[in-house]
Amino acid sequence: MGKVGRGPSMHDVAAVAGVSHQTVSRVLNGYVGIRPETRARVVAAIEELGYRRNMAARQLATGRSDVIGVVMPETHHFGPMSTLYAIEAAAKRAGLKPLITTATPEEGTVGDALDFLLGRSVDALVVMAQQPEMLDAVKSVLDRLPVLFVLTGDAHGPRSVAVDQRRGVRLVVEHLVSLGHRRIQHIAGPGDYLEARLRRAALREVLAEHGLEELPILSGDWSADSGYRAGLEVDPSATAVFAANDPMALGAMHALEEGGRSVPGDVSLVGFDDVPESAHARPGLTTVHQDFTEVGLRAVQVLMDRLNGVPESHIEPIEPWLIARESSGPVPLVADA
Amino acid sequence: MGKVGRGPSMHDVAAVAGVSHQTVSRVLNGYVGIRPETRARVVAAIEELGYRRNMAARQLATGRSDVIGVVMPETHHFGPMSTLYAIEAAAKRAGLKPLITTATPEEGTVGDALDFLLGRSVDALVVMAQQPEMLDAVKSVLDRLPVLFVLTGDAHGPRSVAVDQRRGVRLVVEHLVSLGHRRIQHIAGPGDYLEARLRRAALREVLAEHGLEELPILSGDWSADSGYRAGLEVDPSATAVFAANDPMALGAMHALEEGGRSVPGDVSLVGFDDVPESAHARPGLTTVHQDFTEVGLRAVQVLMDRLNGVPESHIEPIEPWLIARESSGPVPLVADA
DNA sequence: CCCGCCAATGTTAACGTCACCATTACGGTT
DNA sequence: AACCGTAATGGTGACGTTAACATTGGCGGG
The missing domain is CATH 3.40.50.2300 (Response regulator)
Structure with missing residues (x-):
């Protein structure tokens, strides 16, 4: 490894300004009792040498x-x-x-x-x-x-x-339930993420509260690609999909429409995070905004x-809020096999 | 501000291990000539005290x-x-x-x-x-x-x-030209960004090379929202739009389709960056991948x-490459007013 | 049995800064 | 004229580490 030359130190500045290093220190730390002329000399010397305070030394001294x-x-x-x-x-x-x-x-x-x-x-x-x-x-x-x-x-x-993750999930479920959905499938995040677990657990809870059946849980790795793959597996009977984040939701949207299921006509879709692009997806993605x-x-x-x-x-905890866009709509009339 | 207590130092470790601080230093820096037993005592002392080396002091000493x-x-x-x-x-x-x-x-x-x-x-x-x-x-x-x-x-x-930005822009233009496009409009990034300027200038150059007319340049701030706004202003005679990044392209896609112009049926659209979501837009966004x-x-x-x-x-310079997806297609037959 | 050498460890002095105390110089009091 | 106080500055040791040199204690060879 190449040796790196050290920059100028307080002593160098002090020498140029014709004062003690301590005075330089005082100027740098904004002490009041310094003659304007002295201060000016010091500042000039700092400028001239391109001096920068060594933080390692400062930390060492101050703790x-x-x-x-x-x-x-x-x-x-x-x-x-x-x-x-x-x-x-x-x-x-x-x-x-x-x-x-x-x-x-x-x-x-x-x-x-x-x-x-x-x-x-x-x-x-x-x-x-x-x-x-x-x-x-x-x-x-x-x-x-x-x-x-x-x-x-x-x-x-x-x-x-x-x-408040629980709150966010509750907003999603209540939104979907109010639209008539009863078969909601989840695309979860990776199981080793606390957030993913939490959203999953909260969903389970809130579904139970509403007396709704749990569909098999799909999962991804947060990426749009993984959402796409999960989207290919969405249960034919599901009328709504809740993805644990927006990119997965966008990927799932792709998969669903590619598979001939329109969003929200056949399946409603909700994400989580409110990434800026979600507003410009078509249909616009309903999601939970986390601040x-x-x-x-x-x-x-x-x-x-x-x-x-x-x-x-x-x-x-910080309150999330629901942003309802076009990807979620009333449950299709035909359905419920 | 609260005073923060310092952690244990080498001396503390040395005292516990019954050696000198220098020996501790040697253990930490992986010197060879240390008796295994001594090393073990030092390691144990480090463990016991939860000692961590002070980098400020190390930097000060080593430079x-x-x-x-x-x-x-x-x-x-x-x-x-x-x-x-x-x-x-x-x-x-x-x-x-x-x-x-x-x-x-x-x-x-x-x-x-x-x-x-x-x-x-x-x-x-x-x-x-x-x-x-x-x-x-x-x-x-x-x-x-x-x-x-x-x-x-x-x-x-x-x-x-x-x-190589120039190369990326060239790929885009050649792709569009090969599809028959001659009226290409640009949604540029903010003018104070070097990259935005460069893409813009390169586009101008390459268009000139191909003897193509320059349409008025729209611009945004890199965000999907700004792309949406720019998308509302796209020239009616343009058959292709080249956005300086993917989020703006996605925003523009939204605006174009909302305005009744289908992508790529009426207007082809190309982005830049290849963000992961671009693969899952519908239509999939043609873009330039930067590695x-x-x-x-x-x-x-x-x-x-x-x-x-x-x-x-x-x-x-690093070579970018074009990823052709569905958002770019042949120039519409009807067009050319 | 002493010398020298090597292996293992200890001692001391930097590194650049800040905190603390010491030293000036100077004007005002008594 | 001797004194004091204060404003401005200087000098000295930390801080925790590494580098360079110094010191041990054995062990083998002459």
């Missing part, structure tokens, strides 16, 4: 960094990405910098991610853990710094910011509270 | 970090996200860790991003600069560490990894070369 670590899943799905984006924006406004790294449920990768982040003295942690294995590995640092779970699909007491921006905002806010010593308290 | 800084645009579009994902994966395999931060073309944000990254002693930099303003701000560090531009849309000599994985891979590889002192050399 804190104003950086929050973010553990992301190794995907580029809409949900995690939108949340990341929201966290980044909210953190920036709060004067914090996110330090992002990825991990998978595979043995060891979460540990690596934590090594990376804690080794860089992050002040707090946001963990997007969509798989339960990832939660376990984080336990060891819970008492070392504030940790917040996000997108686990479920509220985990005072440590988790989440959209990821709010998730990110809330997460940063809670973390700031923790950092400021506000005691842990209950975190309200 | 290097095996971290590459990544400057991302503040968006979650498919292209940048896919590339980021690919870079992350490739870097991990190469033993490097990406340190990601975002910037916008706004005054100062690129500087902030560089402060953040350089302050953490990154060994190299990947800049996803989609807007020219972002390029300028980076110039000041070009001689301090290896810098690689990505997604600038164009090859910038030995410092840029990019998909972002290859971009990420190549980027990391070039950076490794630079770090190892391999001299700068020409970087081949």
Whole structure:
């Protein structure tokens, strides 16, 4: 590996400005008691040398960094990405910098991610853990710094910011039931995802509440392709399909229409997530909107509270809402064999 | 802000294991000349204390970090996200860790991003600069560490990894021309994006080559919504529309069909990017596939070369390819008013 | 039996910053 | 004139790690 030359240090700046390094430090940290002329000399020297403060040294000296670590899943799905984006924006406004790294449920990768982040003295942690294995590995640092779970699909007491999945599923079922549907089939996400499990379990519950039969559960891997494949298997007696996310729903829509079943004429279709393209599918996809921006905002806010010593308290789940478009309609008159 | 307690240090581990801190360091860095028994004691002590190496101190001492800084645009579009994902994966395999931060073309944000990254002693930099303003701000560090531009849309000599945009546009036009189209309208991306400009300019060129008339250029902001709006304005005489990315194409498809023009019966439609959903649109969207994985891979590889002192050399642009689906077809027989 | 050498470990001094305390210089009090 | 206070700046040690050199303790050869 090539050796990388170091940039100029405070001492270099101090030498050029003809002051002590400490004065440079004071200028950088916005101390008040500095003669304007001295400050100007220092600023000029900084400019001249292209000096940038060495954060490693600063962290070493102060023990804190104003950086929050973010553990992301190794995907580029809409949900995690939108949340990341929201966290980044909210953190920036709060004067914090996110330090992002990825991990998978595979043995060891979460540990690596934590090594990376804690080794860089992050002040707090946001963990997007969509798989339960990832939660376990984080336990060891819970008492070392504030940790917040996000997108686990479920509220985990005072440590988790989440959209109310149960509520979202209920909205879907009630919407479909109000349209007369009684045979609703589910295209679930991968079984190792907490969110997928949760939506699946919630669906089961709500169907039972309404006294509806459960059809065999199809499943995919969140991708449109997998939704397409699942869509080919949709039960002939099903009058509605609920896919666990929008891309799978769009894939299923493709498969259904290709198979000669019109949406929503023969089968109603509902997704989950409200990706921007869903509004422009034909027919427009009925779906559940999850406010990821709010998730990110809330997460940063809670973390700031923790950092400021506000005691842990209950975190309200975030309410999703239904967006009814054209892909869901009344149950076909002919049906019910 | 709450004070964050420090974790255990090498000295603590050394005390527990009954050795010197240096021996702990040697164990951590995989030195060979350590008695197995001693090593075991150290490992046990590390385990017991939950010790994690302080990277700030390590960086301070070594001057290097095996971290590459990544400057991302503040968006979650498919292209940048896919590339980021690919870079992350490739870097991990190469033993490097990406340190990601975002910037916008706004005054100062690129500087902030560089402060953040350089302050953490990154060994190299990947800049996803989609807007020219972002390029300028980076110039000041070009001689301090290896810098690689990505997604600038164009090859910038030995410092840029990019998909050959000109080639992609040519593929689209030749595809359409071979189907008999002569009136091709463009839905461009935002004018401040290099990629948008480049595709637009390339289109102009290739149209001229074929002696084709230029229709008024519509434009959007990359989003499906903006594509929809642009789609409402498509020239009645146009027999083909080329959108600068897939989401805009999908939006336009919506608008066209809503306006009673069938795709591809009345108007052919071609996108750019090949997002996964495009395969499942109805009709399936003809588009240009950009291999972002290859971009990420190549980027990391070039950076490794630079770090190892391999001299700068020409970087081949990456070849895109056309994916012909159902949204493009022969020019309608009736037409040509 | 002593010397030297190697293998295994310990000691000390950086790295660049901030926190803390010390030192000036200067004007105003007594 | 001696004193004090304050505003501005300087000097010294952490912080936790690595690098370079120093120190042990055995063991084999002359």
